Amino acid sequence: MTQKLVIIGNGMAPGRMLEHLFEEDATAYDVTIFNAEPRVNYNRLMLSPVLSGEKTYEDIITHDDAWYEANNVTLLKGAKITEIDRNLKTVTSEAGVVASYDKLVIATGSNPFIIPLPGHDLDGVLVYRDLDDVGAMLTAAKSKGRAVVIGGGLLGLEAAAGLKARGMDVTVLHLMPTLMERQLDPAAGYLLEKAIKDKGIEVLTEVNSKEILGKDGRVSGITLDDGTVIDASIVIMAVGIRPSFSLAKDADIDCNRGILVDDKMQTSDPDVYALGECVEHRGDCYGLVAPLYEMAKVLANNLTGGNAEFTGSVTATKLKVTGVDLYSAGDFAEADDREEIVLRDAAQGIYKRLVLKENRIIGAVQYGETTDGPWFFDLLKKGTDISEMRDSLIFGQAYQGGASLDPMQAVAALPDDAEICGCNGICKSVIVTAITDKKLNTLDEVRSHTKASASCGTCTGLVEQLMSVTLGDTYDPSKVAAVCPCTDLGHDDVRRLIQVKSLKSIPAVMQELEWKTSCGCAKCRPALNYYLVSDWPGEYEDDYQSRYINERVHANIQKDGTYSVVPRMWGGMTSSDELRAIADVVDKFDIPAVKVTGGQRIDMLGVKKEDLLGVWSDLGDAGFVSGQAYAKGLRTVKTCVGSDWCRFGTQDSTGFGIRIEKFMWGSWTPAKLKLAVSGCPRNCSEATCKDIGVICVDSGYDIHFAGAAGLDIKGTELLGHASSEDEALEYIVALTQLYREQGHYLERIYKWAKRVGVDEIRSQILDDDIGRKNLYQRFVYSQKFAQHDPWSERVSGKDKHEFNPLAIFGQEAAE
Amino acid sequence: MNAFKKNWIKIGKLSDIPKRGSRCVKNGDLTIALFRSADDKVFALEDKCPHKNGPLSQGIVHDGCVTCPLHNWVISLETGEVQGPDEGSTLSFPIKQDGDDILLGLQTSSDGIK
Incomplete structure (x- = not known):
């Protein structure tokens, strides 16, 4: 019979343990997880990028609901266990849920240590441990005041950098003379302090906090021992963690500093195991992920009848603060039996130090340049005798044995068992084997198959180099996602960073996101211009020089350099006056061709650029505005004659089409947007291959989207049904706004829908009433700045130079 | 006898462009x-x-190059050479900037400016 396995806690260690468990035997256990946090499993190492805005919560999820479902795991979210009964073999949650177990795994992790200063219980005193803490910090960051971070260790500095990136003033208070003194020697600590200060973060060392001050129950500042008072709107305590083991202790399981486990991760009760930050193993408690993952592997093996043992682990540290390169591993305290090798390059801010004992590396600190970190760590863990290469050791792997400086060759030269991903303990041969056996081509595939670089991500470069070495030219990392060769960032990253960093001009984006060219290229500039127009309506000034020619001169360029002009005919309706005016314009300007378009408009082709203003002026006098047939924006709304004329028409499809077009004209979208409204399911306006289409039925309006009838042919997806015109308009507008906010530039709506998922879009528009109304409001707001007819603006003189030559000369100008 | 002579013609001001x-x-x-x-x-x-006679003046200017509006060929502003994998070149003319004034250098011959 299947045994019952209950897990208390849903952090990274038990998550990884389950993966190994299911690999060994997917049916051995019936698994139930109690998670005190109200969510699925996510990568806690990546909280800092979430805080700074470089990633979102969705980016850092490691196991989503679907994973638990697929593996038949019962996950109880927001369920905190309050009691373990070892006699009955049951656990009981706060809400009274009782579950019985055959085997129990305790993975309660750790608690942040709170210094019991006066005022530590005020509102606004926060710790940095889980996503809720990040949420609380982000809320506080909106008020923009000053944040005081107590503790200049790894977490404290990451929190400080994140809050600074969110626009707060930040002060770090540290008890010791140099930062991160547990991982860094004083010289590297000094360089780190300088780099942190360069980010505009205030750092005070050798200071002791005395009291947290409050006003109306909220933090207002902090006093130091020397009497200094610092104003603060939040205080973050990041002074260390303590294993969380009270639950185990209450159940009389042996505990010391943590829950005591043996090499098999077994506690004093043979049916109860523990792993992660809550345990004490051979006198050590661990707070870094690599040893926790080793424990996970060992425990999974033992739960399925194996004999694996965990014997302790040396750890390496990397700081995840953008722009600060730091790597440290092992022991670097000074002692009589130790020697050291130091390399300093003050100009480049590089510091490297190796601590040797009996010709073996026992400690390594690197600052400013850390590419050799994994290599030193490998030598350290293996206890390699380095006397042969001692003279050039500090210069790194590339200097050994005359190898060149090329990082590719350095990676190629690594031994098969060299560790590439420290977090997950993945060595080179595992990655190379996965790439060749499973024919992996992208970084994401390698991550999902091997876990390499899937945790903190700092070894991504190494993994990519390894992919290049293995795959040769077939692997092109930049091809995967980058907007264009001017940047390594993809469209999603650029869009998100524009938002979180409040970037409001093209130069600001290029500077802050480290563009590699001085003013971009013809690919990225139009994309950035659109993102800024879309994200900052009313604030961003459109940059015409970053628009394609068609949008710059409000007409479509033709192969001979002439233009085609399409006036707007709302919903495809016109009149004798309009037709007469068009005929007059065609005659007056000698326009060579006139054609009816697929979008129910009239196109005048072959207009010379210098005639554009005259053509627009005459069309404007007849009441026409630009049809925007050139725009990455709302083009046309096709209609049929509907209930006005048609004997089958169920609703006023013409009137509704005109209403939509009058509401949405002028709006910019990632790519062109074509709509249609059909008055009955016979669908004469061909709404089911449009970007957005409406099919009127007796009971109202079926709204479709994501069709295509161009390079690709694809019928639409049904978004949903609306019973009134107003409701239908709200759905259409909200959908358009969602596409405007998420679409990649030049990505048609059907490609966007394929990328983010039709169900996801449907749930955001149909199920989330508040979200939909907000989308609608944001569209309405941006229309205030978008609905200006560009033709009349140009006729009245805006940028008139565009249409006239700078100078004309010929024979008469010659001598 | 001035069959080929460079002639600098003032054509406008920097602020006009x-x-x-x-x-x-x-x-x-x-x-x-x-x-x-x-x-x-x-x-x-x-x-x-040089590709299909597209009007380069209508393209996007970036980093010393212009991208043709018709098929996105990239042309060096300095030399008129096509950049990247495509090949070809466009006639380029010398320019002198004298303060705000722009002077265009044209070869003149007895039958007019070339």
Whole structure:
């Protein structure tokens, strides 16, 4: 019979343990997880990028609901266990849920240590441990005041950098003379302090906090021992963690500093195991992920009848603060039996130090340049005798044995068992084997198959180099996602960073996101211009020089350099006056061709650029505005004659089409947007291959989207049904706004829908009433700045130079 | 006897051309596109892409190049050479910038400006 396995806690260690468990035997256990946090499993190492805005919560999820479902795991979210009964073999949650177990795994992790200063219980005193803490910090960051971070260790500095990136003033208070003194020697600590200060973060060392001050129950500042008072709107305590083991202790399981486990991760009760930050193993408690993952592997093996043992682990540290390169591993305290090798390059801010004992590396600190970190760590863990290469050791792997400086060759030269991903303990041969056996081509595939670089991500470069070495030219990392060769960032990253960093001009984006060219290229500039127009309506000034020619001169360029002009005919309706005016314009300007378009408009082709203003002026006098047939924006709304004329028409499809077009004209979208409204399911306006289409039925309006009838042919997806015109308009507008906010530039709506998922879009528009109304409001707001007819603006003189030559000369100008 | 002589013709002011933009000068049947880069340098090319004669003056100006509006060929403003994998070149003309004034250098011969 299947045994019952209950897990208390849903952090990274038990998550990884389950993966190994299911690999060994997917049916051995019936698994139930109690998670005190109200969510699925996510990568806690990546909280800092979430805080700074470089990633979102969705980016850092490691196991989503679907994973638990697929593996038949019962996950109880927001369920905190309050009691373990070892006699009955049951656990009981706060809400009274009782579950019985055959085997129990305790993975309660750790608690942040709170210094019991006066005022530590005020509102606004926060710790940095889980996503809720990040949420609380982000809320506080909106008020923009000053944040005081107590503790200049790894977490404290990451929190400080994140809050600074969110626009707060930040002060770090540290008890010791140099930062991160547990991982860094004083010289590297000094360089780190300088780099942190360069980010505009205030750092005070050798200071002791005395009291947290409050006003109306909220933090207002902090006093130091020397009497200094610092104003603060939040205080973050990041002074260390303590294993969380009270639950185990209450159940009389042996505990010391943590829950005591043996090499098999077994506690004093043979049916109860523990792993992660809550345990004490051979006198050590661990707070870094690599040893926790080793424990996970060992425990999974033992739960399925194996004999694996965990014997302790040396750890390496990397700081995840953008722009600060730091790597440290092992022991670097000074002692009589130790020697050291130091390399300093003050100009480049590089510091490297190796601590040797009996010709073996026992400690390594690197600052400013850390590419050799994994290599030193490998030598350290293996206890390699380095006397042969001692003279050039500090210069790194590339200097050994005359190898060149090329990082590719350095990676190629690594031994098969060299560790590439420290977090997950993945060595080179595992990655190379996965790439060749499973024919992996992208970084994401390698991550999902091997876990390499899937945790903190700092070894991504190494993994990519390894992919290049293995795959040769077939692997092109930049091809995967980058907007264009001017940047390594993809469209999603650029869009998100524009938002979180409040970037409001093209130069600001290029500077802050480290563009590699001085003013971009013809690919990225139009994309950035659109993102800024879309994200900052009313604030961003459109940059015409970053628009394609068609949008710059409000007409479509033709192969001979002439233009085609399409006036707007709302919903495809016109009149004798309009037709007469068009005929007059065609005659007056000698326009060579006139054609009816697929979008129910009239196109005048072959207009010379210098005639554009005259053509627009005459069309404007007849009441026409630009049809925007050139725009990455709302083009046309096709209609049929509907209930006005048609004997089958169920609703006023013409009137509704005109209403939509009058509401949405002028709006910019990632790519062109074509709509249609059909008055009955016979669908004469061909709404089911449009970007957005409406099919009127007796009971109202079926709204479709994501069709295509161009390079690709694809019928639409049904978004949903609306019973009134107003409701239908709200759905259409909200959908358009969602596409405007998420679409990649030049990505048609059907490609966007394929990328983010039709169900996801449907749930955001149909199920989330508040979200939909907000989308609608944001569209309405941006229309205030978008609905200006560009033709009349140009006729009245805006940028008139565009249409006239700078100078004309010929024979008469010659001598 | 001035069969071939360089002639500097004042054609306008720097401020007449938008930054990262272009204006045209017509010389009989020849259209010359003047480009102003982000750092206020001015360049002159025949307004004709070597690929399919696209009007380069209508393209996007970036980093010393212009991208043709018809098929996205990239042309060097300095030399008129096509960049990247494509091949070809467009006629380029010398420019002198004298304060705000822009002077275009044309070869003149007895039968007019070339």
